Amino acid sequence: MQHEGTRAWVEHFVWAAGFSGQIGFDFIEDVTGQVYAIECNPRATSGIHLFHPGNGLVRALLEPEVMLGEGIEVTPQSGDDKAMLALPMLGSGIRQIQSSRGSLRAWRTAWRGARDVVYVRQDRRPFFEQFAVVLAAWRLARLQQIMLTEALTHDIEWNGEQR
Numbered sequence: 001m002q003h004e005g006t007r008a009w010v011e012h013f014v015w016a017a018g019f020s021g022q023i024g025f026d027f028i029e030d031v032t033g034q035v036y037a038i039e040c041n042p043r044a045t046s047g048i049h050l051f052h053p054g055n056g057l058v059r060a061l062l063e064p065e066v067m068l069g070e071g072i073e074v075t076p077q078s079g080d081d082k083a084m085l086a087l088p089m090l091g092s093g094i095r096q097i098q099s100s101r102g103s104l105r106a107w108r109t110a111w112r113g114a115r116d117v118v119y120v121r122q123d124r125r126p127f128f129e130q131f132a133v134v135l136a137a138w139r140l141a142r143l144q145q146i147m148l149t150e151a152l153t154h155d156i157e158w159n160g161e162q163r
Helices: 004-017 046-050 057-062 064-069 086-099 104-112 125-144 148-152
Strands: 024-029 035-041 082-084 114-116
Touching: 004 024, 004 035, 057 064, 082 104, 086 104, 086 125, 104 114, 125 148
Parallel strands: 082 114
Antiparallel strands: 024 035
């Protein structure tokens, strides 16, 4: 979602911190329209899925100095179609069928209306490798008695607790 308040805030933060590189923020907006940063990730986040091939993301990652020198900013195009991670989306549909909470029809509409960000016809291997990743996370979840979603982010998430 485009929000001028968040853009201005991030631009100020990056300038004041002298930051360069990838950074991602999560915001919350109050009833007055004021935005507050609630999370910062100094790395690529799932927002990267919003980019399409041809949006310039690959060039920005491989040639950042050139892009900066040319004054080119790379953002997802607002008219791009909806994106999803098909495997978790499928899991969501299965949970909805099992619990009968939520609308299967709404899920089916969302499924049909979005592209899978991992599946690419010319390179199908990443799509199939997901199953090995989920299996390994499932094993970790069982071993450590945690939720599968926690196991999937176990190597990158830290919430202040000691390990």
